[in-house]
Amino acid sequence: MQYNAIVKNIKDITPEIKLFFIEFKNGQKFNFKAGQFAVLALPDDKNDLDGLWHKRAYSITSSPSQDQVEFYIVLVKEGKLTPRLFSLKAGDEIFMGEKPAGLMNFDGVSDTDNLIFISTGTGIAPFVSIIREHKDEILNGKRQVALIHGARHTYELGFKGELEELEKKSPYFHYFPIVSRSEQELGVEWNGYKGHAQSLITNGVVEKKLGVSISPENFHVFLCGNPKMVDETVTIFMDKGFKRNTIKEKGNLYFDKH
Template sequence: MDHAYQGELCMSTANDYNATVVERLDITPNLMIIRVKPDVTPFPFLAGQFAILGLQRNAPRIPEADPEEVPEDKALRLVRRAYSISSGSHETHLEFYISLVQSGELTPRLFALAVGERLFLGKSASGHFTLDRVPPGHNILMVSTGTGLAPYISMVRTMALGIGCPITPMAVVHGASYSWDLGYRTELEGLNRQCDHFRYVPVVSRPQDDKDWSGRTGRLNVWVENKKALEEACGFPVDPAHTHIFLCGNPGMIEFTEKYFVEQCGYDAGSKKEPGNLHAEKYW
């Protein structure tokens, strides 16, 4: 997920690049999973946090990107953005789930990267959208759209240690326009089959253009309002006494669902200093 962080270094050189692309998986022409190896390891982080990626303005861009003119005096400036980490905290690489913004400053450059190429990685991870705010014994419901799924992949992998099933009951509800936009679908479907305490709930909003999809349909923020269907899909009660909720993705979805869970279900959004039982990542 691309956070709202924006920033540039005054000037940079190739020596500022401190990480290497070690793997790349293209989900669609507009969605990719990229794995990055930091020069300095370990790179500690908590599941749900984000890291800064960057490239120089003179770095190559994909041909499909919107036209851009880069003034000569800014060609060496480093464009930086924050992205949620999707790898588990025990993994040796950093993984990111990124959506192409054709008019963006950084993603057209990231999508031009090949395995073995270099880029900038911030010195440390940041963010409070983490599982340490969930008391033991509570269920975890994770609702997302698009690349807002990324921090949940990190959470699931971390809690399963990459080799098993999460002990805590967890459900991932992921909304996308089409089934081919459901990144990590194979991995999550596998966990859904193998793990008694894990549920994967994909929802497609444009089934009329996706004839092969036979699963759940509708706009995610409307779909979650059906509390009975939501609880049946998750396999546990969706109430403040038993379940913590995480929201990540499209700002409209977050605003709508947060209001619903607070006003209709009695959830508390809390604050950074005093977290409640509903946690929203409001950066996009």
């Protein structure tokens, strides 16, 4: 394995969440579909490039038309790769796999199907890519689109500004940031949604805001984030008659666990 890409820029969201902007060294464009993930890797010892490399999957947040490939990454302090990623600076080298993967894309979705994206933490990443790629269509309003993003605290709600802007511009796009821990303890005023991401489905808040009854006939649902949220939400939608989308069988429920 060898370095084939350069970190062009890094932006801090919090000390433990960063955006990484990466390009291939040879200038080659990365061909992927919005919603897919790529592999990033760094050597265990940067002075031993022939030794062990740590490889992990990361969802891409940029749209395929952007020049730099963007990733939204949270630090796992005891992890093998993320502490190494967090010590990088702009201009440093990295490995980025040339083959994207993942079924979290729009292939089976028609122009008029309504969409619900439900995420926690870094699980918002593939949805940001999809929303950026389909922004014109979202603004033109052929469908209703809801995006739920659950985090522990408001400061972890990455992309909030960009998504609120889009919501202001389009009556068809509905953004639901929701936090599970007390903001009051941090001295932050928060009059928004509180609790777990999936509660906004079970308590009818999303359905009411969209003004459309959620059914498998007119919705595709995408889930990404922590395994507990994904498992609980899969059950909620399967009970409503949704079917998992797989390579073999088309469905209307798509999910990935981070």
